Amino acid sequence: MNIISANDVRFYYETEEEAGGRPLLVLDDIRLDIERGEFVALLGHNGSGKSTLAKHFNAMLLPSGGRVLVSGMDTKDEKLRYEIRRMVGMVLQNPDNQLVSTIVEEDVAFGPENLGVSPKEIRRRVDEALKTVGMLEYSDHAPHKLSGGQKQRVAIAGILAMRPDCIVLDEPTAMLDPQGRKEVLETVFRLNKEQGITVVLITHYMEEAVLADRVLVMEEGRILIQGTPREVFSRVDELRGVELDVPQPTELCHELRMQGVPLPEGILTAEECAQALSMFLEAAHVGH
Amino acid sequence: MSVIETRNLNYTYSPGTPFRRDAIKDISIKIDNGDFIGIIGHTGSGKSTLVQHLNGLLRPASGQVFLNGKDIWEHPKKIREVRFQVGLVFQYPEHQLFEETSYKDIAFGPSNMGLDADEIDARVRRAAKFVGLREELLQKSPFELSGGEKRRVAIAGVMAMQPQVLILDEPTAGLDPKGRDTILGQIKEYQQENGSTVIVVSHSMEDIARCAKKVLVMNRGRIEMFDQTPAVFSRADELGAIGLSVPAVTRIFMILRARGYDVGDNVYTVEQARDRLLPLLKKGGDA
Numbered sequence: 001m002n003i004i005s006a007n008d009v010r011f012y013y014e015t016e017e018e019a020g021g022r023p024l025l026v027l028d029d030i031r032l033d034i035e036r037g038e039f040v041a042l043l044g045h046n047g048s049g050k051s052t053l054a055k056h057f058n059a060m061l062l063p064s065g066g067r068v069l070v071s072g073m074d075t076k077d078e079k080l081r082y083e084i085r086r087m088v089g090m091v092l093q094n095p096d097n098q099l100v101s102t103i104v105e106e107d108v109a110f111g112p113e114n115l116g117v118s119p120k121e122i123r124r125r126v127d128e129a130l131k132t133v134g135m136l137e138y139s140d141h142a143p144h145k146l147s148g149g150q151k152q153r154v155a156i157a158g159i160l161a162m163r164p165d166c167i168v169l170d171e172p173t174a175m176l177d178p179q180g181r182k183e184v185l186e187t188v189f190r191l192n193k194e195q196g197i198t199v200v201l202i203t204h205y206m207e208e209a210v211l212a213d214r215v216l217v218m219e220e221g222r223i224l225i226q227g228t229p230r231e232v233f234s235r236v237d238e239l240r241g242v243e244l245d246v247p248q249p250t251e252l253c254h255e256l257r258m259q260g261v262p263l264p265e266g267i268l269t270a271e272e273c274a275q276a277l278s279m280f281l282e283a284a285h286v287g288h
Numbered sequence: 289m290s291v292i293e294t295r296n297l298n299y300t301y302s303p304g305t306p307f308r309r310d311a312i313k314d315i316s317i318k319i320d321n322g323d324f325i326g327i328i329g330h331t332g333s334g335k336s337t338l339v340q341h342l343n344g345l346l347r348p349a350s351g352q353v354f355l356n357g358k359d360i361w362e363h364p365k366k367i368r369e370v371r372f373q374v375g376l377v378f379q380y381p382e383h384q385l386f387e388e389t390s391y392k393d394i395a396f397g398p399s400n401m402g403l404d405a406d407e408i409d410a411r412v413r414r415a416a417k418f419v420g421l422r423e424e425l426l427q428k429s430p431f432e433l434s435g436g437e438k439r440r441v442a443i444a445g446v447m448a449m450q451p452q453v454l455i456l457d458e459p460t461a462g463l464d465p466k467g468r469d470t471i472l473g474q475i476k477e478y479q480q481e482n483g484s485t486v487i488v489v490s491h492s493m494e495d496i497a498r499c500a501k502k503v504l505v506m507n508r509g510r511i512e513m514f515d516q517t518p519a520v521f522s523r524a525d526e527l528g529a530i531g532l533s534v535p536a537v538t539r540i541f542m543i544l545r546a547r548g549y550d551v552g553d554n555v556y557t558v559e560q561a562r563d564r565l566l567p568l569l570k571k572g573g574d575a
Binding site for chain 1: 463
């Protein structure tokens with residue numbers, strides 16, 4: 001069953017008079033269904049429309065044309081907006097812009113408080129959410145003293161406390177160091193696999209996209225390529241054409257294939273690449 | 289001769305309070321004129337604290353910093369001049385743009401140096417060219433520009449001071465792959481054309497591998513390694529132990545070597561890997 005459906009979604013930004021006053025088309029007839037429990041990675045260079053699309057998933061933006069349905073609810077229906085935002089939570093790029101309180105547990109309680117959840121239930125949810133993201137021992141700490149990765153995990157806990165069905169993350173690791181990126185990614189991956197929460201992850205890091213069930217590549221407001229990570233990353237030339245990277249092992253295999261070495265397509269990790277190369281090196285009697 | 293040298297540099301945040309934290313400990317390094325240095329280390333390892341000592345933004349608790357052989361704190365009132373010679377571009381420098389136009393923002397540094405109007409104009413245009421800012425963007429408000437363009441205005445502002453040493457703290461953070469490549473390419477070009485010393489702080493091993501000749505690895509406020517790039521990247525296990533990871537192609541070569549294939553080491557870009565593997569693989573094809 002679909003948790004999010006975008007049906008022919010178009011979106012314009014109104015521009016100022018001096019710029020000619022013509023509306024700027026950012027999303028161009030997007031048709032997309034995201035299934036419950038799916039892990040979708042959304043790629044595309046800056047300005048390709050991926051953040052604009054993501055903001056449609058919890059009614060932060062409303063389509064200029066077409067419809068977005070969240071579990072069957074039309075995002076244009078104002079009466080459903082609270083329920084839609086509870087169901088689809090959003091984590092943004094800058095961890096400093098989304099924590100509102102001076103104590104970690106209060107920050108996590110902010111969402112459920114606004115939903116009118118009873119104090120006893122809030123207590124339970126906050127502890128559970130902090131435990132899930134591995135931050136329970138920090139519940140009485142000040143958020144501004146945490147590392148970037150820890151802040152992002154608190155932000156995720158704040159959404160979990162609202163018992164969402166889906167989490168949309170807009171470049172949640174762009175400002176983090178490798179350790180922080182790993183913490184956040186592992187948390188997101190676990191939520192998806194263990195709790196069945198649908199994940200939409202916008203990222204510039206190809207090694208993060210590799211974890212997804214499905215990868216979507218956006219370009220000029222359209223979905224240009226989609227498929228499993230293996231399918232998408234085997235299209236190296238097209239990805240480069242839209243200014244995206246591919247994982248290094250994939251790129252290396254592609255380069256060697258171009259030179260006539262018949263390596264298989266769809267290699268994503270260093271281990272797979274080394275395995276494939278071993279067979280060819282064996283055949284070439286290198287070092288054995 | 290070393291353009292920058294530090295001797296037994298120590299710095300502590302919030303000394304005398306319960307929040308006291310040693311940020312850097314006993315740092316002694318020499319950086320030669322014209323070097324391109326990459327500094328890596330996880331968050332809190334002391335990278336940013338170290339570079340802020342190199343232009344006198346932070347004053348060491350103990351130890352000394354030398355610029356062209358002179359202690360920069362010998363005359364504390366002249367520390368401003370050190371900042372003209374050692375230009376520092378902060379993390380997310382676009383947050384610090386403030387002028388009405390990009391042109392004025394880039395001109396701010398050179399104006400403070402007391403240069404005449406013609407010289408300032410020449411420097412602004414030269415710096416803008418280095419970072420690839422189109423002429424028409426110069427008269428726009430920096431706030432009308434895209435994130436990547438803003439970042440380039442901020443970098444140009446420091447380049448326009450024509451510092452002997454240019455330091456950039458995470459210049460590619462938060463950019464998309466294209467923006468990352470562009471900015472790194474421009475920094476590299478700037479370094480080659482001016483022969484100036486460049487220091488780049490980064491989390492990205494791939495970025496460092498692509499541009500730096502030498503790498504300084506920081507861990508818990510101390511220097512873990514400081515050596516030529518290939519020598520540092522060959523110590524993948526040690527890097528892994530302190531939470532850093534080598535580029536994926538480097539790992540591929542490590543696995544192959546571990547399996548007994550004689551493919552050599554010192555590979556950290558896709559191009560190097562391809563050029564190393566092709567002759568080996570082709571040999572088999574011809575046999």
